[in-house]
Amino acid sequence: xKLTAFSLFSPRQSGTRPNTSASEGHSPSRPSSTPVxxxxxxxxxxxxxxxxxxxxxxxxxxxxxxxxxxxxxSNPSFYGTLVSMVNNGLQQAGIGISPASHQSVMNNLQQxxxxxxxxxxxxxxxxxxxxxxxxxxxxxxxPLQGMVETSGVVLNTVGGLGMSFLQGLGSTSQGATPxxxxxxxxx
Numbered sequence: 001x002k003l004t005a006f007s008l009f010s011p012r013q014s015g016t017r018p019n020t021s022a023s024e025g026h027s028p029s030r031p032s033s034t035p036v037x038x039x040x041x042x043x044x045x046x047x048x049x050x051x052x053x054x055x056x057x058x059x060x061x062x063x064x065x066x067x068x069x070x071x072x073x074s075n076p077s078f079y080g081t082l083v084s085m086v087n088n089g090l091q092q093a094g095i096g097i098s099p100a101s102h103q104s105v106m107n108n109l110q111q112x113x114x115x116x117x118x119x120x121x122x123x124x125x126x127x128x129x130x131x132x133x134x135x136x137x138x139x140x141x142x143p144l145q146g147m148v149e150t151s152g153v154v155l156n157t158v159g160g161l162g163m164s165f166l167q168g169l170g171s172t173s174q175g176a177t178p179x180x181x182x183x184x185x186x187x
Contacts, residue, residue: 054132056096056145064102065091071106075113079122082159083109095148098136104129120164127156 051057065087072084083105090097097105104125111117117125130152137146 051099052136053100054098054129055136055140056098056101056133056142056149058094058096060099060102061091061094061096064097064099068097068102068105068109071109075109077109077112077119079112079119079163080109086155090148096145098129098133101126101129101133118163118167120160120162120167123156123160123163127153127160130156 068087069084069091072080072087087105108117108122108125112119112122130149134146134149134153137143137149
């Protein structure tokens with residue numbers, strides 16, 4: 001059995017077996033008594049209108065991660081550079097991202113670039129979204145995906161604290177201040 005990042009992050013349901021072909025000694029015309037499941041589907045792979053926004057689907061990685069890279073390039077900032085580096089590494093490893101976290105990162109990149117959100121707040125927003133993702137991944141039997149998301153929570157919390165500290169030191173010399181530093185934000 002070939003092991004890929006998708007198979008690591010998409011465990012099969014018990015009672016199913018991989019799709020086999022005639023070249024592997026199985027007759028393609030004879031149906032199997034065991035249900036066959038493709039490698040991207042399982043009991044936790046959401047589909048349709050009731051899809052869980054905080055649950056990564058490995059198939060979506062092929063479209064969502066390149067969109068983040070493009071957004072980071074279109075909205076340059078130090079935060080965007082960090083996001084782009086991490087995103088590219090996770091994309092190469094085949095690590096998924098939930099639709100909710102994808103949307104959060106896309107918005108953060110734009111808001112930081114426009115000066116409407118501090119880099120510290122962007123990191124904290126990501127940490128909150130990744131925490132929700134991790135809970136969903138663990139509860140749906142995806143421990144490796146959950147561990148990656150938990151790492152994202154830790155790294156973004158540390159990044160948020162560090163950036164908030166640095167921005168606090170430099171806020172008196174920067175001029176325009178994002179809304180949350182002016183006290184006009186929910187944060």
